[in-house]
Amino acid sequence: MNTKNTAFILIGYQNDYFASDGILSSVIEESANTNKCLSNTLNVLDFAKNNKVLSISTPIIFTEGYDELVQPAGILKTIKDVQAFKKGEKGSKVIPEILNYGESILEIPGKRGLNAFSNTKLDSILKHNSIENVIMLGVVSSVCIDSTARSAFERGYNVTIISDCTAGRTIFEQDYYCENIFPIYANVINHKTFLKKINQ
Secondary structure, X not given: OXXXXXXXXXXXXXXXXHOOOOOOHHHHHXXXXXOOHHHHHHHHHHHHHHOOOEEEEOXXXXXXXXXXXXXXXXXXXXXXXXXXXXXXOHHXXXXXXXXXXXXXXXXXXXXXXXXXXXXXXXXXXXXXXXXXXXXXXXXXXXXXXXXHHHHHHHOOOEEEXXXXXXXXXXXXHHHHXXXXXXXXXXXXXXXXXXXXXXXX
């Protein structure tokens, strides 16, 4: 895998998921802590920064009235009901651990739903940078990771999902997606093996 045509896509690294007082922290707490999702992600981002690999953050942010959500269902309904990821609130902000990387991570606004390609410039930025390989990191595996990764695959990108840099709503869900769903359209690998492979 060539670092020059590879990009890391970060999804959901926001306070409402990862902060101790995040509104939705309990949704991923067990899975994220078990596989050390955040600390493993930071190891990967250290590599990306040191090797100048394109890294893109795609936070989800809604207006105060959640006007973007028309008849929301599932997790999007939950987000609206609990008032998560609201613009201007602490919960919608990217976590400090990611912000510490500064300009080495490109933040793309516009994500309003499950798929980071929808309503954003993600695809055009990847094409502008001649990206062929997209590496998925973040949460929630069964929702935004799956939706975005499938869309990337359908657009012709080679997709890799780093199993211990992603988290589901439960350990069972995370394991099920990594073992049975993601391999249908993506490579699934843990971060240590990935870093060894990309360094070769």
